[in-house]
Amino acid sequence: MAPAERIADAHPLDRLLRSDRLPHIWCPGCGLGPIMNCYVQAMLDSSIPLERHVIVSGIGCTGRVPGYVNIDSFHTTHGRAIPFATGLKLGNPDLEVTVFSGDGDLFAIGGNHILHAARRNIDLNVICVNNFNYGMTGGQLGPTTPRGAITSTTPYGNPEEALNLVHLMAALGAVYVARWSALHVRQLERSIARAFEKRGFTFIEVLSPCPVGFGRPNELGEGLDEMRLYRLECVVDDDADLADCAIDLRAHRPLVLGEFVDIERPVYGEWEA
Numbered sequence: 001m002a003p004a005e006r007i008a009d010a011h012p013l014d015r016l017l018r019s020d021r022l023p024h025i026w027c028p029g030c031g032l033g034p035i036m037n038c039y040v041q042a043m044l045d046s047s048i049p050l051e052r053h054v055i056v057s058g059i060g061c062t063g064r065v066p067g068y069v070n071i072d073s074f075h076t077t078h079g080r081a082i083p084f085a086t087g088l089k090l091g092n093p094d095l096e097v098t099v100f101s102g103d104g105d106l107f108a109i110g111g112n113h114i115l116h117a118a119r120r121n122i123d124l125n126v127i128c129v130n131n132f133n134y135g136m137t138g139g140q141l142g143p144t145t146p147r148g149a150i151t152s153t154t155p156y157g158n159p160e161e162a163l164n165l166v167h168l169m170a171a172l173g174a175v176y177v178a179r180w181s182a183l184h185v186r187q188l189e190r191s192i193a194r195a196f197e198k199r200g201f202t203f204i205e206v207l208s209p210c211p212v213g214f215g216r217p218n219e220l221g222e223g224l225d226e227m228r229l230y231r232l233e234c235v236v237d238d239d240a241d242l243a244d245c246a247i248d249l250r251a252h253r254p255l256v257l258g259e260f261v262d263i264e265r266p267v268y269g270e271w272e273a
Helices: 032-045 062-068 081-091 103-109 111-120 165-171 185-197 211-215 223-233
Strands: 053-057 072-075 096-102 125-130 176-181 202-207 234-236 255-262
Touching: 032 062, 032 096, 032 125, 032 185, 053 062, 053 081, 062 072, 062 096, 072 081, 081 096, 081 103, 081 111, 096 103, 103 111, 103 125, 125 185, 165 176, 165 202, 165 255, 176 185, 185 202, 185 255, 211 223, 223 234
Parallel strands: 053 072, 053 096, 096 125, 125 202, 176 202, 234 255
Antiparallel strands: 176 255
């Protein structure tokens, strides 16, 4: 094949991507590309018309996803994606609203908002990309940084316990809770499709490599090395005790993935007095 020969004129997902915004800002080896692809593919496979889908984010590397997806998109202020999405949903109940943001945005700056959205069972989908640090702003400690991990603000190791996101969301009453990694793309796509089908607050955590901000100081290697870690260390157990699903990348404990919660309960706005 001659070097200049074109093998395709278009990508199957072109109509759902804002190609004028490319190339993207993400580092080589980041997991956000395959994760965003799963979201877009799940939208195409769903029976919900594309014009009803809306995506909302806060700030951070993950917060840039709405800028690349060619549907109605909102890039809001830091930690405020959930209240913005709540207003959007309550004002336009027919919309399928997805919050696509990072662990720091959702559980540090925005921590109070996500707690109450989950307990109220507001009809939102939340995809939380967990890369264990604040990647965009210099690799600082975040609420999901594993204990002992090196970050730019914990050069001697994080002394704090990390938040166990799936345990927390299940305890607050989310009607669907799942965890996958950026390597488990088929399972992730199916989980997002399932979240679209559910009414109420759904939560999907996705473990993602951050080779520059987190992988380098913790000697995890490049993005592909962290993907290899997921292949070796992840186990799928839908019935796992969520209290035991905390993540410690350096302890060589299994990383437990799965669809942990799939229940029904009254949705906010339809409660009986």
